[in-house]
Amino acid sequence: MTAKDWNPESYARFADLRLRPARDLLAQVGGLPAGGVVDLGCGAGAAGAMLRARFGERELTGLDTSPAMLAKAGETGAYTALTEADAATWQPGTPPALIFSNAALHWVGDHERLMPRLASLLAPGGTLAVQMPHQNRAPSHRLWHDLVEQHFPGRFDPATSPGILEGAAYHRMLAPLGHLMLWETEYFQLLEPAAEGHPVRQFTSSTFARPVLAVLEPEEQAQLVAHYDAVMDKAYPRSPDGSVLFPFRRLFFTLVRA
Template sequence: MQWNPSQYERFRAPRERPGRDLLAALPPLRPGMVTDLGCGTGYLTRQLADRFPDAAVTGLDSDPAMLARAAAIASRVRWRQGDIATWVPDAPQDLIFSNAALQWLPGHDVLFPCLAGCLTDGGVLAVQMPDNFDAPSHLLLRETAADGPWAPALRTAMDHHHALLSPADYWRLLRPHCGSVDIWSSDYLHVLEGADPVLEWTAGTALLPVMARLPADQAAAFREAYANRLRLAYPAEGDGRTLFPFRRLFIVARI
């Protein structure tokens, strides 16, 4: 699965908003070591570096194109290519930050206690994950995948849609390791512009593992079939803009 930084950043402002809300929810900190897991193009990582000028800040991502876009803007962040699932920090971290990345990984019952174990005494784990997998954008993606000649190739393409646990489960996982665990959800109403904007939004994220598994002709046919369903689920308003409700899950836990 290859990411396209330009496609991802077509909707940078609404994508960035939950990350900025996560930043705003951080407790008072004077960290020495900070890592942003799944940093993407780095716009939030650079904000972490600005907020904590005395900290060593690392941005980790598995995609070279996203990291190249991140590194193209001068900053003091250390950019590293790597897999979150196998990441081991060089030293205990004062802040592990992750915005819209951990939902791609399975095994949260193991992952989250492991991340808590990478923190210093008083360290913070701050996570935001999309919790929109039962919305039409994702339901229709799974429906389209199951309805066509591409179905065998896509049987496991969206397994990550089931990665998220309930808020209570995350609390139970983290509470034995953390002195405080704060978990909440926020519903965002994104107002998108342009033709087929929900399709273009998902083309930067949720649609990627589907396209990666299909030959060009099937990929084009799948995209059009999915687009037809999305147009019915997300009709344009009278002014031409499209409303896209999106729920996100936030976790801020402190050792």
């Protein structure tokens, strides 16, 4: 297995659950100045249609580091342009009115530098709207790290996994830059029965677990997955029909640049 590129089909397995936070984020975006809209970390373009519907004829640019995801985003027909770029170094040609990022920036490090930099790229009065999973301490995520260290010690560096700061840190760094709204939501997601393995493993293996599994050989991956499925049955018991109620916390903010 490789972590070099994403698998759009695996990621899309839970498209509706992953899109709901994007809708909730977009609902908090107010009026915008003149300028384009950037879907930063657009992935396969799941948010493209709703951004196009909301912002009409504005230029809508999708950016992502994954060629496979960008190819899928192109199939939506929602974007004016698609660009392979890293959020940490991306520089727009003209200041955008909105930088919208749904479940992407937790994969980019150094948020103390990243978030103010993104805000500085906006047009005056523009909005930075961000949603990121805040789930790393939950069993669904923490146990990937615990189990790989227990069964394959020293093979995986947790620093390569996605992560975010606490809400107070984002308030401290961003509130001086404009009007900030910051909140968290815990979604109680009903995961349908999985054809193979635990439903929570199916949800996390295409995202958070990618760098963990990437350091292992196929037979080692199979061992780790078996251990993970077993502990998930204790952490998130399945209902008689095989479904699971899966609490998942996400952090949001919108910043309107002064």
